[in-house]
Amino acid sequence: MAPNWFIALPVPASPWFDHRFDPPSPAFRRCHPQDLHLTVAFLGAVTETQARAAFDRPLAWDQGAIAVGLGAIVPLGNPHRYSALSILLTLGHDRACSLLHQNQPHLLGTAGVPLDPRPPKPHITVMRPQRHASHQDRQIGLTWAEGWDLSQTDPLLLRDIALYTWTDDRQTHLFEIVDRRPL
Template identity: 30%
Template structure:
């Protein structure tokens, strides 16, 4: 008997879309060359800073969020990165991230204001304080000391990137091409 695998329900989130520069792409290419086995890198088009994670949404909730996000007055701005960090903790991490340097206070404030309002629209509430970061890779397995040692030796990219918009994301239909799909 053949088992039919169901696709997982689409998870939705709102995020600041990152526009990677040539320097950012070069940094990702360089660190990928020396990465330990088991590190899966995000494609440049998948880079973002999550504002609010919604999980599964009903077909009625998505248009409400899209309309609300479309009305947000937003002016593009640049950010720079701080340090590398394993999240949610060094003991049990599932994301390899860059914290923010320049622009951190602005992004933190915006995240705090937007997250609670967006989550309230779909009957959810935040479970944590805003922690602005950009995930650039994930480990295939939960925790690995070799990955942490490699991460600790990385210097953040010496460049700024532009945040052009806040948009909705969901799971991509073709995960080999990109992990996420932007929905406007």
């Protein structure tokens, strides 16, 4: 499998995520707690050298860690065949948008990746439908997502930024952190 690289803020899973998010049907895969993150810049299939050059670039951010509050779980991707169920941010949304907006152009440019023209949408993916998921499966997923109210969850502190890629064995979790540093 071709490498897939991205720069993200690791999201602590405990205690808000542990044992809470059971898949709504066998057509869904729950994200592993190690895989929870808030993407800053998706680099894609660049070389490791390009990915590391982007990650090594100093951030245009001197505000330190970001406290985030969890909001609604929504479908993301193609509106007719979503690819993820993700949590939107309440507390910390504007700070996260600012971090993404200030850094994406430089990180993507350093890696030789075109800038994504869409505005930043900070989110944390918690569930993905399998490729074979039917329309009915996806409807079950939407109903599942509507049943969650995460507004009472204690804020999470996102302290680090990390460089991620695929794991060698994708049976348990999908991503591995290759490098990490404090925000």
